Amino acid sequence: MKLLIIEDEVLLNQTMVDFLTAAGYLCESVSTYIAALEKIELYDYDCIILDIMLPGGSGLDLLKILKKDRKTDGIIIISAKGALEDKIAGIEMGADDYLAKPFHLSELSVRIAAIIRRKSFHGQALIQIGNIQIDTQGKSVKINELLLELTQKEYQLLVFLTVNKNRIVSKNAIAQHLWGDDMDLADNYDFIYSHIKNLRKKIMALGGEDCIKSIYGEGYKLQAN
């Protein structure tokens, strides 16, 4: 899976590259408009992570060029301009997703994975982790061919942890992923605990591997080989 990261803030760019490389992606990164233009004209990517404010031009112009050239690259806009109007403009111009800065890297990772799954239909909709099989199109989970009955939140949580496998994700990141921004996060920490507990119980009941580890109650990690 090839990603292009277009972000002018060097520190952030580097952290994203490291994180996504560790998550198994092949990452290229640029930090200027010109360099980005060169890359998108020469190569195809599975997903492009696009910052809007760039030295030398606007990320939205790059988006226009990509759409004009009928490129099929998935595009996720990351911008500090959290204004709703910007989000709508970005999506209307053909971006697949929009993430306002600051964001959790684990959230970015999940969004990228979702875009890539949507873009490529050849069996990519299935995620296999140990003996757990997640069908992201049918939104169903099977363990050893047995259907795992999950609530919507439990399903979202499982996908989130799966995409961020072998990494510690904080309660904050999970809460924001499951409940969004407009709810009091602190109120939801207890739910995360109970959802995780239920999820583990259900997985083990079907003979699945107990792969979700609590990290001192502050975060969680899905362990997979």
Next chain:
Amino acid sequence: MKLFSKYNRINISATILIFLVGSMAFYFVLQYVLIRQLDDTLWSEKQEVVDYVNSHHQLPEIQNTKNQWIDVVKINALLPNAFVRTIPLKIIDEQEYIRQLIFSVQANNQYYQYTVNKSEAETEDLLQLIILVTMAMIGLMLLFNYLINRKLVTNTWKPFYTTIDRIKDYAAHLQPLALSKEPIDEINLLNESINSMTERISKDYLALRSFTENASHEMQTPLAIIRSKVESLLQDAEGNKKTIQQLLAIEDASVRLSKLHQSLLLLTKLENRQFVLNEPVLLDAILKNKITERQELIDSKLIICNTNIESVIISFHQHLAEILVSNLLNNAIRYTPSGGNIQIELSKSNLIISNTAIGGALNTTQIFQRFYKEHSDNTSTGLGLAIVYEVCLAAGFVIEYKYQQQQHIFTINLSK
């Protein structure tokens, strides 16, 4: 009172006053002059009599007319001096005034008292006529003055009222007004001053707007770096509980900071009236949706949530409506004790959210203020209700807080 009425009132009363005083003065001056003229004829009559007596040593023959007649009586001594006086005279049923000159002459060793009478009727008629003409002129003058002024003032002030109307809609869009040039200097000056003022306001407004946007951008980027670095470090810290806890504390703080920042930015935008509130919004759908999102939370606190939601469509802003509803719900859920009640009512006119109170009534003057917290609580930004208040203000809704029977009741009046 309109300027024209005010101007007219002063103008007309001043004119009437001046004319009254003037007419009175005119009347007295004219009367004085006419009486003097009358007296002059009387005195010359006397002179004629005296001259006649001196040269002929006998009394002249008396010729009386309707307006002038002479009475002669014999007296024993000469009068010390001649004098004039006005006396009333009743003729049938008409009261008339007569001017008399009384003097004495001596002829053939006999003293005679002469009384020359002259009716004032003629003088009075003249006086009356003059006064009548003057009054008519005053009346005409007032009428024309009023008509001319009305026409003139209405026409002259038309551009002024145009300017006022433009200023009235100014607040809605904050664009420079660009008022046109007018032939009248004062209005032109006013328009030019307003033009330059609105241009300055627009510039300031744009500067403030771009400042808040830039500030937001410039602050969110370092926050993004902090958060991503913490997340990276977290992966390396596995097995080290203390480090993980500290890293997550940093993350918490950065999440709070960015939320705080977003809330303040939203407040600034609301104050700057940067939202256009004219989308049709299905308020009932938003309310139901937001309640469903929080159902888990409501159930976990064993809160009984009663709803009575009518279908309501209002002209508003989708995002702001969501924020308004979310903030009120979050607040209600957060401050309801376990096992308490939440009552949500939506009708065409009102949105009422009430919940069981833990303590007593909240401080009504302070709950909508920024950073006001009833209890020290670092998971709340203290901006939720301030945002609710500002959204209501921007939309023209009226929000009220009441405390009744251990219930906090927030009522938003949706009729604008």
